[in-house]
Amino acid sequence: MPETQITDVAAYMAEVGERARAAARAMARAETAAKDAALTAVAAELDAARDALGQANAADLEAGAAKGLDAALLDRLELTPGRIDAMIEGLHQIAGLPDLVGAISELNYRPSGIQVGRMRVPLGVVGIVYESRPNVTADAAALCLKSGNAAVLRGGSEAFHSNRAIAECIQRGLAAAGLPEDAVQVVATTDRAAVGAMISSPEHIDVIIPRGGKGLIERISRDARVPVIKHLDGICHVYVDDRADLDKALAVAVNAKTQRFGTCNTLETLLVAAPVAGDFLPRVGAELAGAGVELRGCERTRAVLGDARPASDEDWDTEYLGPILAIRVVDDLDAAMDHIERHGSRHTDSIITEDYGRARRFLREVDSSSVMVNASTRFADGFEYGLGAEIGISTDKFHARGPVGLEGLTSQKFIVLGDGHVRR
Amino acid sequence: MPETQITDVAAYMAEVGERARAAARAMARAETAAKDAALTAVAAELDAARDALGQANAADLEAGAAKGLDAALLDRLELTPGRIDAMIEGLHQIAGLPDLVGAISELNYRPSGIQVGRMRVPLGVVGIVYESRPNVTADAAALCLKSGNAAVLRGGSEAFHSNRAIAECIQRGLAAAGLPEDAVQVVATTDRAAVGAMISSPEHIDVIIPRGGKGLIERISRDARVPVIKHLDGICHVYVDDRADLDKALAVAVNAKTQRFGTCNTLETLLVAAPVAGDFLPRVGAELAGAGVELRGCERTRAVLGDARPASDEDWDTEYLGPILAIRVVDDLDAAMDHIERHGSRHTDSIITEDYGRARRFLREVDSSSVMVNASTRFADGFEYGLGAEIGISTDKFHARGPVGLEGLTSQKFIVLGDGHVRR
Numbered sequence: 001m002p003e004t005q006i007t008d009v010a011a012y013m014a015e016v017g018e019r020a021r022a023a024a025r026a027m028a029r030a031e032t033a034a035k036d037a038a039l040t041a042v043a044a045e046l047d048a049a050r051d052a053l054g055q056a057n058a059a060d061l062e063a064g065a066a067k068g069l070d071a072a073l074l075d076r077l078e079l080t081p082g083r084i085d086a087m088i089e090g091l092h093q094i095a096g097l098p099d100l101v102g103a104i105s106e107l108n109y110r111p112s113g114i115q116v117g118r119m120r121v122p123l124g125v126v127g128i129v130y131e132s133r134p135n136v137t138a139d140a141a142a143l144c145l146k147s148g149n150a151a152v153l154r155g156g157s158e159a160f161h162s163n164r165a166i167a168e169c170i171q172r173g174l175a176a177a178g179l180p181e182d183a184v185q186v187v188a189t190t191d192r193a194a195v196g197a198m199i200s201s202p203e204h205i206d207v208i209i210p211r212g213g214k215g216l217i218e219r220i221s222r223d224a225r226v227p228v229i230k231h232l233d234g235i236c237h238v239y240v241d242d243r244a245d246l247d248k249a250l251a252v253a254v255n256a257k258t259q260r261f262g263t264c265n266t267l268e269t270l271l272v273a274a275p276v277a278g279d280f281l282p283r284v285g286a287e288l289a290g291a292g293v294e295l296r297g298c299e300r301t302r303a304v305l306g307d308a309r310p311a312s313d314e315d316w317d318t319e320y321l322g323p324i325l326a327i328r329v330v331d332d333l334d335a336a337m338d339h340i341e342r343h344g345s346r347h348t349d350s351i352i353t354e355d356y357g358r359a360r361r362f363l364r365e366v367d368s369s370s371v372m373v374n375a376s377t378r379f380a381d382g383f384e385y386g387l388g389a390e391i392g393i394s395t396d397k398f399h400a401r402g403p404v405g406l407e408g409l410t411s412q413k414f415i416v417l418g419d420g421h422v423r424r
Numbered sequence: 425m426p427e428t429q430i431t432d433v434a435a436y437m438a439e440v441g442e443r444a445r446a447a448a449r450a451m452a453r454a455e456t457a458a459k460d461a462a463l464t465a466v467a468a469e470l471d472a473a474r475d476a477l478g479q480a481n482a483a484d485l486e487a488g489a490a491k492g493l494d495a496a497l498l499d500r501l502e503l504t505p506g507r508i509d510a511m512i513e514g515l516h517q518i519a520g521l522p523d524l525v526g527a528i529s530e531l532n533y534r535p536s537g538i539q540v541g542r543m544r545v546p547l548g549v550v551g552i553v554y555e556s557r558p559n560v561t562a563d564a565a566a567l568c569l570k571s572g573n574a575a576v577l578r579g580g581s582e583a584f585h586s587n588r589a590i591a592e593c594i595q596r597g598l599a600a601a602g603l604p605e606d607a608v609q610v611v612a613t614t615d616r617a618a619v620g621a622m623i624s625s626p627e628h629i630d631v632i633i634p635r636g637g638k639g640l641i642e643r644i645s646r647d648a649r650v651p652v653i654k655h656l657d658g659i660c661h662v663y664v665d666d667r668a669d670l671d672k673a674l675a676v677a678v679n680a681k682t683q684r685f686g687t688c689n690t691l692e693t694l695l696v697a698a699p700v701a702g703d704f705l706p707r708v709g710a711e712l713a714g715a716g717v718e719l720r721g722c723e724r725t726r727a728v729l730g731d732a733r734p735a736s737d738e739d740w741d742t743e744y745l746g747p748i749l750a751i752r753v754v755d756d757l758d759a760a761m762d763h764i765e766r767h768g769s770r771h772t773d774s775i776i777t778e779d780y781g782r783a784r785r786f787l788r789e790v791d792s793s794s795v796m797v798n799a800s801t802r803f804a805d806g807f808e809y810g811l812g813a814e815i816g817i818s819t820d821k822f823h824a825r826g827p828v829g830l831e832g833l834t835s836q837k838f839i840v841l842g843d844g845h846v847r848r
Contacts, residue, residue, distance in 0.1 A: 248844030255846035375842030397835040398651045399823040414826040418799030420672030422679030
């Protein structure tokens with residue numbers, strides 16, 4: 001539906017929701033081969049539509065430039081040939097993953113004689129609200145499709161034409177594989193009321209996944225009446241224990257901070273046990289300074305690293321997403337875990353130690369979605385974890401925690417097999 | 425705190441929430457032996473406090489009678505010696521279950537060299553809002569405690585004194601085992617604002633489980649800003665296929681309807697394939713009528729069972745929770761699944777058939793928390809499924825589905841083991 005024809009957003013969204021529900025039922029029973037054929041067909045459609053995608057994207061870029069969007073936003077918005085290649089590659093990858101839907105596990109006999117097990121099933125309708133990157137349209141659609149869900153996608157208004165062009169490819173691919181086109185719907189209005197309708201309609205949408213800036217995620221979490229899989233801050237820690245191998249500590253700390261600055265699993269606060277601060281801080285400080293990282297330290301840090309700026313209380317609670325690192329010297333493992341409990345965001349935290357008992361305690365006691373020993377926080381990622389793909393990272397505990405792949409888009413029902421069995 | 429001292433409910437509930445958070449941290453790391461010792465100690469305290477429990481319960485019963493509560497409600501409220509025995513037995517049973525917390529699964533090497541696995545962890549703070557039965561206080565506390573969570577319990581105002589008396593036993597048991605008394609807190613006010621505070625404080629409570637009538641559950645689900653594990657209707661179906669063994673069909677249908685009338689997994693609508701309606705309906709009709717069940721049928725049913733009252737459209741959507749059964753003759757499996765899709769509550773549905781392909785389709789395509797073949801819907805229960813205990817049945821898909829035991833009160837975090845590994 002062209003946007004200009006949508007005057008009653010509530011009625012339009014109700015229609016989208018009802019279509020999604022109907023499509024979800026068909027998708028839940030769709031065969032693996034049909035889903036994989038659709039993914040492959042969408043990839044072919046995207047490849048064949050490079051000109052149309054380019055024109056739609058040019059319209060968005062032009063409108064964005066006219067509206068004065070900044071360079072970073074325009075960059076995220078751009079559908080370069082390389083990004084189209086990546087969308088196509090992503091679709092083929094997801095087609096190649098095993099189908100989890102219908103998998104039966106733990107099927108055991110009970111004393112009553114019945115067999116009880118669990119069968120993996122789709123969640124139903126997944127709503128995704130995202131911002132400027134149009135490639136999310138294809139990536140998110142592919143994950144929902146493979147996991148047997150229907151999807152309602154609401155992209156950023158600045159990517160409207162690009163998203164519509166991608167959506168047309170997706171729908172042609174679905175049709176080619178004999179699956180309902182309504183299985184993936186891209187909301188055809190930029191009216192914000194559409195998001196309001198999505199997050200308040202549990203009758204139409206089973207889960208909302210917001211992808212974008214913190215403001216978007218906070219707004220949606222606050223107002224949603226539909227369950228939300230969300231990721232807020234990534235204030236990640238590396239704790240260098242006094243029984244650490246300092247060579248490993250150096251490699252991990254530098255990698256966790258500098259391999260990419262702007263990601264949620266980037267190191268933001270380095271905690272160093274007091275007995276090794278004198279040895280370790282000069283080494284790590286020199287290497288990070290060489291990589292252009294600004295250091296902000298507590299008093300004990302600055303006693304060793306005179307060049308570090310003083311850290312304020314606010315620094316411990318800040319996700320820099322840039323070349324800045326907060327450093328704190330702590331007395332011991334307990335002080336490190338207290339700091340993480342108080343200031344962390346329950347995303348990813350790593351201990352560097354050769355001590356078996358301390359590693360065991362850290363793994364058990366730190367309440368974060370990823371807890372690591374002697375490894376870089378940058379590994380917290382669906383691909384690195386072998387999930388095959390990632391629709392987001394959850395810092396919640398309910399339902400899904402940590403990187404969310406296909407499994408996070410499913411649930412399990414119980415199945416019972418009997419032969420005329422009745423309850424006594 | 426005695427109720428009379430609580431004037432500022434919001435401040436009181438914030439204090440309860442903060443104490444629960446602190447206790448949750450200690451509970452998450454509590455050793456299995458300490459948790460089991462606490463459960464056993466609570467059982468001993470309850471056994472030693474029979475007189476005090478009886479007096480508190482008598483005060484509630486007297487106040488309830490004076491307020492004019494009906495006989496069914498007064499019955500639910502009563503703490504008979506047998507019910508105290510059952511609470512004690514339940515505590516010992518839960519102490520005997522394996523501890524899931526800390527269990528590591530799927531720990532595998534990745535191409536990067538790191539090992540990635542999952543560790544089962546408590547949800548944190550579980551809020552339970554329930555109505556008249558005081559035994560829920562002990563049962564729910566035990567499940568939360570064993571699964572390493574802290575609990576905030578808000579029982580019905582009519583059971584106030586009974587719940588407080590049970591809470592004292594729980595707290596003495598926790599203290600005896602060296603666990604924080606705040607791990608289980610029973611809200612010490614009957615003010616409804618306390619429930620409002622619980623369901624709108626994600627900073628204090630990680631999940632709400634309402635147990636009680638549909639009104640309570642709907643109200644909480646509508647207003648909650650905390651995730652809710654809930655169970656609404658139990659409109660359960662048995663579909664007797666035309667390839668059914670009619671002896672098994674008879675046994676299952678009668679058991680599903682009559683073994684207990686008032687439970688959520690009781691059969692409410694019987695669907696019968698047209699080709700066997702003439703054979704099957706007289707047999708099942710006679711047996712159910714003999715058990716005092718009122719039959720309400722569609723026209724095709726009444727053509728065979730002349731005594732059945734006509735069913736209205738409303739009957740297909742009604743959970744009778746009593747000796748009434750709706751019966752509908754359907755053309756085939758697809759018509760049966762359409763009926764279940766339209767009128768069911770996604771609780772528990774069973775097919776009776778000897779046909780392999782139809783059983784396979786029913787298991788895959790029916791979207792209910794329990795889907796059965798040749799078995800009575802009455803089996804949908806945490807004990808029958810081998811979960812060891814049950815805190816409720818979820819008809820949602822998100823997080824937990826079907827009977828919810830200890831596992832439903834937990835989540836999984838990722839753990840990563842490396843040896844100085846960094847991301848390339």
